[in-house]
Amino acid sequence: MATNGQSRTARRQQKKASKKPLWKKILLWTLIAILAIGISVGGLFTYYIATAPNIDASKLDTPFSSKFYDKDGEQFADLGKKQRTKVEYDELPDVLIDAVIATEDARFFDHPGIDIWRIGGAIVANITDGFGSEGASTITQQVVEKSFLPPDKKISLKVQEMWLALQLEQKYNKERIMEMYLNKIYYGKRAYGVVKAAEVYFGKTDLSELTLPEAAILAGLPQRPSAYNPFKNPELMKDRMSTVLQLMVQHDKISEKQAKEAKQVEIASLLTEDEPDSTPYQAFLQQVEKEVKKNVDGADIYTDGLKIYTTIDTDAQKYVEFLLSDKDDNPINYPEPVVNPKSDEGKKVDLQAGMTVLDTKTGAVRAIGGAHGGLENQGFNHATQIDRQPGSTFKPIVDYGPAIENMQWSTYHQLNDDGPYDIKGSDKQVETWDSTYYGWVTARYALQRSLNVPAIKTFEEVGRQNAKAFAEKLGITFGDKKIKLTDAIGGGDIGTNPLELAGAYRAFANGGIYNKPYTVTKVEFPGSGKTVNLKPEPEAVMADSTAYMITDMLKNVVTEGTGTSANISGLQVAGKTGTTTRPDVNGSPDSWFSGYSTNYTMSIWTGYDNNNIPIDDKFKNVSQRLFKHTMMELSKNIETPDFTKPDSVVEQAVEKGSRPAKLPSNYTPESQIVTELFVKGTAPTETSEKYDQLEPVNNLEATFDNEANAIQVTWEYNSKQSVSFEVSARVDGDEKQKLSSTEETSMEITNVEPGSDYEIEVIASSHESAIDASEPVTTTVSIPEDMEDDEDDEEEEEDEEENNNEQGNIPSVDSLQAKPTASSIDVSWQYNGPPAQYEVVVSRSGSDIQTKTVRSKGIVLEGDGVRPGQTYTITVTPVGQEGANKGVKGLTKSTKTSVPDEADSVQGNSSNNHDGEASD
Structure with a gap:
């Protein structure tokens, strides 16, 4: 009986059918997927083949040279031009053909244009290591790729390459294809084709003269022509030659014995003596090649016939290369070569240099100087390839820049330069170059004089992560290195080069806007019309207030600080010096200068390739002089405006030495007022009360007038305030008595007592009661006894002369x-004894720091020896000058005094051209 219109048996059969095994379902769907993929791939590959270019016989033999254009669109270089000579297959020696086939395509004479076995191996490698990790191109495919296709690593282009290779093999025989390949391939040194390569490297124009080692070199060069350059890297080329020889043995082209003999040959013995001239502006073109290679996948500037639009200013480039030359009219004086300590043969080496010139407004590279003596033949580019400690050029980048950006420091911000800085967890100290420490100083002065201890303290207050983040925004690369305390003064693990450092400094010059320095604006491909734009986008990396305040401080570095050799009269420039020191080097292995105007930014490094060689002190300013001469040349006949202060920055007069910053009062002396920069909204509002007390009088003197029988008292007072002077006297130590109040700066004291000592005191007081009177200033004068008659005078003179000739009667002062x-x-004293001069000894903390001999009864001690917060002992000893007393010392007398800690110990100018780094 049926239920629900279906029998029980039918339902069982349906249920059984629905339980088909799972593996059958998986197999079915897999087959369906493979079929769908096959159809899709087949259709896609058909499309790739249909859109492939036609084989153009005119493009098969000669590679296209790339043309380079300057900042104004004018062509200045054509790489590959005139450096090729065609060869026929019959002119190719067997040894060369065997070397090329063993190295590039062992089954060349057997495959139809593509090698299935190589393709299989490449597929496996690309699956395991990523697409593009290993190629499978035959010689035929290389001819096709270099003749008809762009260098991009795309599946579509690889399909087209294989399709065209099959077609090419249908039209031409193997011999003709080999001929095309050897005429087209690039061998370095601007040599295209094997004939030109043989001439460039071995001086041979007849290929039949090639030896086995020479053939192996030519077969190995195309893989990496710059790296394997036998003139510059003979050892690397020898390794490559050995690899080629071993491949020839493997493919039965030569015997093991032949390979062994060939490997014994020295590369240098094969090369021509005259290395060919390098491409003009090679230091710049090296960077162009690097940028194109990095940003345009697979592009080859030597063979792809590209149009490359660059940022070069050829006039600037020529001048930079001139300054790095050894020409007689070069204004830069370089040191004589020195012995390289790593050379067993005592080889001498030159002081090297690298420099980069940027357009301040755009970041475009205008010139690159790669080496002192000129960069030739793909040599080492010191502007882009070094990785050296930057010294104090790092201070704006990791110390003061981040401090202004993150904590709104002013240029007046007070820092204590209080002696060597102990590095925590180490027995090392950070010192300043001359072991002189200045106490409380402004951030401006600390940067101007490149003081290390304030820089370290700033770095610690900023914090390492904030410092690193700020520097990375300016293009400083850290890689996997951690920022260290000593990086605060450019002496840690972080290195840099002039290209990178110029980019960082340009952000300060350009109002806080950064983009990576660039040499290429765009690249155009031949035929296809494809254009790749390479100009980087600008980015705001700091506040305009930070950029301007750092710039304003760096202007002081050039005019008054460590960078005066870079100063240019009439041109507003800013910059920073940098030198490095290492415990194992007796001197500085690196000297830097990075600076800028509103038009150009530059960074220059000087040093030796072996960083164990110190720079002679006389030549540490070569980097500054390179900057100065380049900037003067580039700034001729153009307007260079000063840097514009943004609205986010305010100028504010503050009282020197106030901590925190305070406004000067109406009575603050002009000499104690400085104008500094503050981020808007952070300027001080509190007024200082320090100078509510009047300044004391100056140069107080008291002399006895014998004829008038009176004391003449004089003093000086420079204040413009309305004041009067209270004059008091104390006779022989008795109680002080007020004598007079006057607005004059002199007075006469009459009715003096013979034989008495007078102490005269003068106090300045204001007519405004709110101002405190000045501190008292005193001086002393002795009144002689009365003389009875001329005879007594003569007797007294005789007695005095006798005393002068009597040894041992010299009193103390x-x-x-x-x-x-x-x-x-200001030290002063009185003296009543035989003629003498005075020995003055200044001591601090029990040690004598200064000794002077004077004839006057006073001396003013000043300069580096006088520091705030320090206590000094001054000892004065009279030394006889006549008769038996000549050279005899009298009794000493001492006094102590302390310099106020509240004073701003150093806010003045200095032009001593030392940098003050102490890098690890």
Whole structure:
């Protein structure tokens, strides 16, 4: 009986059918997928083949030279031009053909244009290592690719390449294809084709004269012509030659004995003596090649017939190369070559240099100087390839730039340069070049004088991650290296080069806008009309206030600090010096200067390739002089405006030494007021009260007038304020008595007591009661006893002369006093004894730091020896000058004084051209 219109048996059969095995389902769907993929791939490959270019016989023999254009669109170079000579197959020696086939395509004479076995191996490698990791191109495919197709690594192009290779083999025999290949291939040194290569490297124009080692070299060169350049890298080329010889043995082209004999040949013995001239502007073109290779997949500037539009200013490039030359009229004086300590033969080496010139507004590279003496034949480019410690050129990048950006520091921000800085967890110290420390200084002065301790303290306050992040935005590459404390002064693990450093400094010059320095704006491919634009996009990497404030401080470096050799009269430039030191080198192995105007930015490095060789002190400023001469030349006949202060920055007068910054009061002396830069909204608002007390009088003197029988007192006072002077006196140590109040700067004291000592005191007081009176200033004068008559005078003179000739009667000085100011100590005394001069000894912390001999009864101590917050002992000893007393020392007298810690110990100018780095 049926249920629901279907029998039970039918339902069982349906259920059984629905339980078909799973593997059968998987197999079915797999076959369907493979079929679908096959149809799709077949259709896609058919499309690739249908759109492949036709074989153009005119393009088969000669590679296209790439043309290069300058910043104005004018052609300045044509790589490959005139450096080729055609050869027929019959002129090719068997040894060369065997070497090429063994190296490039062992089954060349057997396959139809593509090699199935090589394709299989390449597919496996591309699956395991990624597409493009291994090629399978035969010689025929290489001819096709270099003749008709762009160099991109795309599946479509690879399909077209194989299709055209099959077609090419139908039209031409193997001999003709081999001939095309050897006429087309690039061998380096601007040599296209094997005939030109043989001439360039071996001086041979007849290929039948090629030896087995020479044939092996020519077979191995095309893989990496620059790297295997036998003139520059003979050892690397020898390894490559050995590889080719071993392949020839493997494919039965030569015997093991022949290979062994060939491997014994020295590469240098095969080469022509006259290495061919290098391409003009090679340092610049090296960077062009690097950028094209990196940004245009598979492009070859030597063979692809590209139109490459560059940023070069050929006039700037020529001048940079001139300054790096050894020509007689070069204004740069380079040192004589020095012995390389790593050379067993005592080989001498030159001081090297690398420099980069950028357009400040765009970041375009205008010139590159790759080496002192000129960069030739793909040599080492010191502007782009070095990785050296940057010294103090790092201070704006990892210290003061991040401090202004992240913490809104002002250029006045106070930092304590208080002595060697102990590195935590180490027994090392960070010092300054002359072991002189300046106490409290402004950030401006610390950067101007390149002081290390303030830089380290700034770095620690900023924080390592903030410092690194700021530097990375400016294009500084860290890789897997961690930023260290010593990187704060450019002496850590992070290295750089002039191209990278110029890019970083340009951001300061350009209002905080950065883009990576570039030499190429666009690349055009022949025939296809394809254009690749390479100009990088600009990016704001810091506030315009940060950029301007760093720039303003760096202008002081050039005018008053460590970079005065780079200063240019009448031109507004900013810059920073940098030198490095290492414990194992007695001197500086690196000297840098990075600087800029509103038009150009440059970075220059000088040093030796062996960084164990120090630079002679007399030549540490070569980097500054290279900057100066280049900037002067490029700035001729063009307007160079000064840097424009943005609205985000304010100028504010502040009182020197105030911590934190305070506004000057109405009574702050002009000499104690400086104008500094603040981020808008952070300028001080509190007014200093330090100078509410009047300044004391200066140059107080008191002398006895014998004829008038009176004391003449004089002093000086430079303030414009309305003041009067209270004059008091103390006789023989008795109680002080007020004598007068006057607005004059002199007075006469009459009715003096014979034989007495007078101490005169003068205090300045204001007519405004709100201002405190000045500190008192005193001086002393002695009044002689009354003289009875001329005879007594004569007897006294005789007695005095007798005393002068009597040894041992030299007394000590009287009234010794020392008065400190912000940056000096005024020492004065009195003396009543035989003629003498005075030995003055200045001590600090128990050690004598200064000794001077003077004839006057006073001396002013100032300069580096006077520091805020320090206590000094001054000892004065009279030394006889006449008769038996000549050279005899009298009794000493001492006094102590302390320089106020509140004074701004160093805010003045200096032009001493030392950099002050102490890098690890």
